[in-house]
Amino acid sequence: MKPFAPLAMMAGLALAGCSEEKQAPEEVIRPVLSTVVEPRGQTAQGFAGTIQPEFSADLAFRLLGRLVARDVGVGDVVTKGTTLAAIDPLALELASQAARADLSTAEAQFANAAASEERQRTLLSESNTSQAVYDSAKQSLDSAAANVERARAALAKSEEQLGYARLFSDFDGIVTATGAEVGQTVSPGQMVVTVARSDAREAVVDVPDQMAIELKDGDEFEVALQTLPSLRTKGRVREIAPQADAATRTRRVRLALAEPPTSFRLGSTVTATRVSSASETIDLPLSALLEKDGKSFVWVVDPTASTVSMQGVEVEAKAGESFTVDGLKAGTRVVTAGVHSLAEGQKVRIPEGA
Structure with missing residues (x-):
């Protein structure tokens, strides 16, 4: 009976070795960085400003x-x-009186020269005077006529200056x-x-240079009175300063108001809000993009099974360190790092607070 004891021991060891070989290795759960897809929709930006006249004039004397x-x-x-x-107006009135007197003198000299020219013309026709004498009288008449025109112009100028x-x-x-x-x-x-002018009012706001570059004439803003925000009106971009302020890096933008309420008095403080009507888009970091065989994919996390699966997407645009994607639903969790080392159905772990 004793020779059989070693054989039984060896058989037991062999069975134990087979069971150890058949035991499956423990699965490794990999922690991953991820983000939840959130569409970026309409954005509203408000800027403080004041109500100013669209037309004004600094009046001064000439x-x-x-x-x-x-x-x-x-x-x-x-x-x-x-x-x-x-x-x-005293000095101007005196100048006007002097100009009027000069005109009277010039008119009298013209009348005298006209009479002298007429006499010399009559004598010349009767051959009782020489041509030279008549020419001198005619020259005096022309000179007197010019003096009258000069005096009239001087009088008109003095009277105009009196109006100033x-x-x-x-x-x-x-x-x-x-x-x-x-x-x-x-x-x-x-x-x-x-x-x-009180009938033409506008809102004047200072807009950051980066945003002002994107504005164009006719863009719409909603303008609200700060003391009474329920009072609102529409405003459209009328003028954009061509150069940013050196200290604040802002550009002055003038908004033409459409039928502003009477409460929008000159000097009132308002808030101008621009609402962008752009359609909803999804932006992801470039590290989440996996390009394979000319196609684009992302790894999507299944929150129930804690596994990842590859999903095809369409890249609409790339800008800097991000890209705009189409084909994902809001609330989807996407892996944002290590996308080249994952496998289909692989178990992953989302760190707490991610």
Whole structure:
């Protein structure tokens, strides 16, 4: 009986070895970086600005003079042709009187020269004077006529300059600024009163240079009054500053308002919001893209089985480190790293908080 004991022991060891060989190796679960697909749709950006007149004028005198009257102040409503300010007209009135006197003198000299020319012409026809005497009389008449024209022009000029002593507006509007006080001597072109048209208003906002480059004339904004946001109106881009501000790197954009409410007074603070109507798109990092045999794929994570599968997609555009993709649904989890080392159906693990 003893010879059989070693044989039984060897048989047991052989069976144990076979069971160890048949035991499957433990499966490795790989952690992966991933992201959840979220479509990028409409975006709204708001910018603070103010209501300003679309048309305004800095009114100034054309002549040097002492300001003797300024009948308006900031906020006053003015009408076309109404006198706003005046300078001392005494010197201009004297110049006009002198020009009128010069015209009277020239007209008298012309009448005398005309009579002399007529007498010499009569004498010449009767051969009682020489041609030279008549030519001299005719020359005097022509010179007197020219002096009359010169005097008339000088009188018209002096009377026009007398009108420059009065400052008035060429349109109905509101006084928004004043630049001189009564008693002050003003120079030609120095701003005395600024008048803005109240019927044509616009919103003025400063837009970042990067966004302003994408704007074009006619782009629509929604403009809301900051003190009462429920009051809104539409505005369209009318003008974009050609150069960005050196300090703020923004461009000044002017929005023409479509029938703004009366509460949109000059100087009011508003918020201009641009709404982009672009269709929804999906952007992913380039590290999530797998290109194989001329086709594009991404690895999609199955949250139930914790496995990955390859899904074909259509790349619409590439920009920098990302690409725009079509063919994925919102909420899909896509692997964003190590896409070349994954296998179909491979078990993966999503780190906590990913």
